[in-house]
Amino acid sequence: MPALAAVYDNIQQLPSTSYDFIIVGGGTGGSVVANRLSENPTFQVLLIEAGPTNEGVLNSMVPYLAGALQKTIYDWNYTTVPGVGLNNRTLDYPRGHILGGCSSHNNMFYTRGSKDDYDRWAQVTGDPGWSWEKLLPYILKNERWSPPSDGHDTQGDFDPSVHGFSGIMFTSLPSAPQPIDDMILEVTKEQPSEFPYLLDMNAGRPLGLGWYQGSIGNGTRSSSATAYLSSKFTTRRNLHVLLNTKVTKVHPITGSPAPLRFGLVETTANLLLTARREIILSAGPINTPHILMNSGIGDRNALTEIGIRSVLHLPSVGKNLTDQPIAGVSYSVSSNDTLDNLIMNKTLQAIALAQWKLTRTGPYADAGPNFIAWARLADNSSIVRQFGDPSAGPNTPHLELAPFSGSAFFLIPQPGHFVGIASVVVTPASRGSVTLNRLDPLGKPYIDLGYYKSEFDILAMREALKLSQRFFKATVWRKYIIEQVAPPANATSDAELDEYIRSFSFTTNHAVGTAAMSAKNSQYGVVDPDLRVKGTMGLRIVDASVMPYITSAHPQVPVYAISERASDLIKNLWN
Template sequence: MFDYIIIGGGSAGCVLAARLTENPDINVALLEAGPADKSVFIHCPAGLAVIAKTGMAGWGMNTTPQPGLNGREGYMPRGKVLGGSSSINAMVYIRGQREDYDQWAAEGNPGWSFDEVLPYFKRAEHNERGADALHGSNGPLNVMDLRSPNRYGPVFVEAGVQAGQVHNTDFNGESQEGVGLYQVTHKNGERYSAAKAYLTPNLSRPNLHVFTGAHTTRILMERKRAVGVEFQHEGQVKQLKATREVLLCAGALQSPQILMLSGIGPREHLLENSIATVHDLPGVGQNLHDHPDVVLVTNAPKATESFGLSLSGAIQGLKGLFEWRKHRRGILTSNFAEAGGFIKSQSSEATPDLQLHFVVGKLVNHGRTTVFGHGHSLHVCLLRPRSRGSVRLASKDPLAPPLIDPNFLSDRDDMDRMIRGFKLIRNILSQPALAALGGHELAASSKVHTDAEIERFVRDYADTIYHPVSTCRMGKGALDVVDAQLRVHGIEGLRVVDASIMPNVVSGNTNAPVIMIAEKAADMIKAAQGA
């Protein structure tokens, strides 16, 4: 018997486990379907390349065929390991824009404006640059400038400035707009996931019980109250009971799946899958959206200090392995997406609507396709897409992956912005700073010029940049799932705490916002129970 059961050992689950067990009288169970985060490929930042190539520590999910992507299935990597996606991501620390959170509050979610969530960002953060009005320096999550930055990141920044963008040294400062180098969630040359920041330091607490290899099959209900969790563990079906609350932190793709498997969701869809309805909640699984992204890849033989498969690249890799093992420095401390920016697709935009990630290597098919030689890649993603999709059950089998349909690029406005973004990143790549590397676009994009040709290229090559949200949306509307306290509408003893509750996706990478959400949720849970 536990006070709280947390489903999912990802970013939000790790935060909740740490914060709730600060009270020694509170007993917490954390259930994670994946293993402990022991692999060196997780802790070495450049191990990301191996993770992407092999799919290790991930769920291996894909979308349904997407009409907006010419019928292709999209890739949906989600972390299946302690730390969740923070153990397999590119470690970029971004909060989003002030306006994102003010809009959440304006849509009927009191307490979620930027000024109200900023203290939780600051409480989570230990920024090695120091504290100021917008940054913390005493939190568990280490944020820093890259220890051994690649020489081509600043070259990209110079090219961006040559293209008319401003240089921004802090994308989490007063203004997000501009190009610059990203800060990352590293510490001493290693990845600093939510597990390393929040969970690992507290594993010795006697009131914290972590179950790995524990696949949740359903939430146990008594009438309209969550009372525990059923899960598969060590070849057996087991149950744990919660005296206070069940906290669902399985992410935007699997939190709605678990709710529906538990009989909480759209009645007709539950009936289709022979699941008895505990509570008819139509919004579960609705409103799915994600940042669509497309990449221009450049072959640049002169850029021999970028990552690449070549003789010089192999020598550089061996040197980097020695430097990382001995000193936690060198090329293997790279997160690959070292630089980037936030720009406007047209001057009339009030705030940036596009994000750039500059990768110091040739990135094709999420890094899963082997490409020889050296070069660089420039992503452009749409920050506030209008297209909306859904997550649905494939069957009542809890081990079957859900049906994921982001409905990418179904709204014409999304495509128009992506076309403008394509032109802008091509312009940056053509500036003297990058052009001096003698690069040229790969064949897939090099002959693309007209808007119609660009649209075909986008539909042929665009995909996720790994930020699905909103499937258990926070709000007061008919298709909203949780209230501003993250309590599931119509159900007692059950909250959802992860990216699925975002009313709309933030304007940037989603890991830092999820950690903030969990920090805020921990305070709300403590206040509700007098803990």
């Protein structure tokens, strides 16, 4: 079976314990780096993934079943610490424990954010290579735009001039119409000042309402595993993929002078693997700082307190966690034609799954909403005047609104028919952290999302809910909507809305920033602009944790862009 020769289920099967590059984490970033480095046949590349393969995992293939991998063996099954801004609630925090990482079980939103987001990265790092202009070729290198699986005419639904058609990861528009699509488009005509029609949200200025774009091809999820680690690539003689193996620590080579030269990777079996050139941490915004701190890289005082010998004092490790809170509004409706029929009816689900298996079409070929709206708070709003503007610039939305048909998101599925909007603060001012469990440092980390620690965020979410309510005030909804069910219809004061937000917000699972990049000589941050860990040699980070600021987007596209550029940085250095 030569096609599987380079994929190993356990560490004992490895043909060697020494490689040029060892990449820790086979998620969104690590899969890209493994693929691109192994393009050079002289590099021996090992990719280590803690979870199992994605091959044959149906719930990772069917777009509609995106959330079905949570609380399974394909999830790290993390939970957050009680959130002060969430009325001390804890939240489930799913992370992909599967080849492809979170790209194998996210909601497949293909959103790049604004050009301002990337230009701010370039500014704070002092590296113009992180600007929108310089990263756009890498974004296009990643993308392979494809028609929706039902083949309908998409002219006027997107701008082909801003997309890539010869990349490696499929992207597409929705293939299955939803009952509320025409009404949503009617709102853009009735309320063009607040909800202008947006031809393409990925052109650098995502302000307005446009069609959802997803990492889907031929009605099937396109993940970093399916795109970058297909058998076409894993048959390379120099690419080795090790599954079911958790990395716990990285170590400097004994006797290496400053800066420390890292070259040893430790797994749960206490087995050591050697990286002759570089270790690349791509374990994600939770597990990357977890590995660093267990390796003695982090805040010296905090590590010493729990008995970990400090190897390198980098106080920023695990700090700056930035995530986007989500809440929303929901209404009962007079129609019996909503996605609640599918949500509640197992017979219809079986029919939809059979259709997907046969033709890759139907409701199971899509991931969720067919539209997304993006909005900015006014520059003269009292919120911005009082707390400042955490966004990257005038092209950048503060809020994301995703209209949906059905009771998903905010209601436990129940009899009836509903419509609603998922509301997200995409430029939060609050910050959280990842820290070690003092009693069991190698156990599950403490994840503090920091939601609503900043007053800006609670006020911005309040405005998001009010904007969503105004969306449904359009006359096109007049005979459709019966009554508001979330927030409760009698929750009309700001204080009542704030209480609803704190009691019912949950997470988008969009953590970034816990090993942030900063300028070369900066006294804060974890990696330099070339993504090498400050004060080290042979140790680099390539995942969402290096983002100094979150983008006004879902993180997967920025991570793909980071990873494509990082691969070139590494190849150019070692070639």
